[in-house]
Amino acid sequence: MKKRAAIILMFIAALACMLCGCQRQSDRVAYNISKEADNFNVTRRLEVINARTDKPVFELIGNFAISNNSTNELEVTVEVGQGVYKKHMVYLNEWTIYVVEDVSGAYVDKYHYEVNFLPEMIVPVTVTMND
Template identity: 35%
Template sequence: MLKRIAAAAIGAALMLTGCTNDADVASHNLSKAADNFEITRRVVFYNGITGGYMLSIEGLCSLGNNDPARQVTITCKTGPSSYKKHFLGLSDNVTFFVEQLEPAKASAYHYRVTFKPQSILPDIDFRGDAGELLSGGE
């Protein structure tokens, strides 16, 4: 009986997964590509009172996924292993929009999954004084 319930639950989950429309799958894949710094974007901060642009950031940029309310972080790749991170606060008269500057290929049928085994092992930095360790804190 338990096997039948499990099989029914798995079948229902697979059927619901198949109900996702093409636009949602393509959107997910484009977001994943942008988060991997593969898509050039322009981020513009706009003052709704003056009608002027306050800041424009352009490049291989990713928007923060877990930002607190009324804040946004933007991380941009500037070289093979160099990045810049921008922190911006939003107010009732400041908003922003993000423009993808070039078309990008993305599947509308298969979700993209990124597996990065390097991220499993931490990069540990040691900070300390060997003399202090050997003296026993005296």
């Protein structure tokens, strides 16, 4: 009985491990594109449109990161130069919609990953030998 329970548990554990690693290629690429855009590497266009009149009320083209907070506003951080950033707040109501268009496209590699070590976070270690 114990042997059967152990085999069933091992089977369930193996099945869980196999299912945890499942991710569609499109999900990985979409994540990478979003990350590139948030790192100011993709030129995009933000258009805020009055849905009542079909007229644009705001347009922004450039390399920017965008987030939508809970108070119906967009927080847009724009890179305007090397290490120079500006932040815009776009307030939305029930008659405005927004569209973000990827203008330049992004090259992303689904096999690429990056490991960064921050030198200031590494504690130096001195190794001494006592003979």
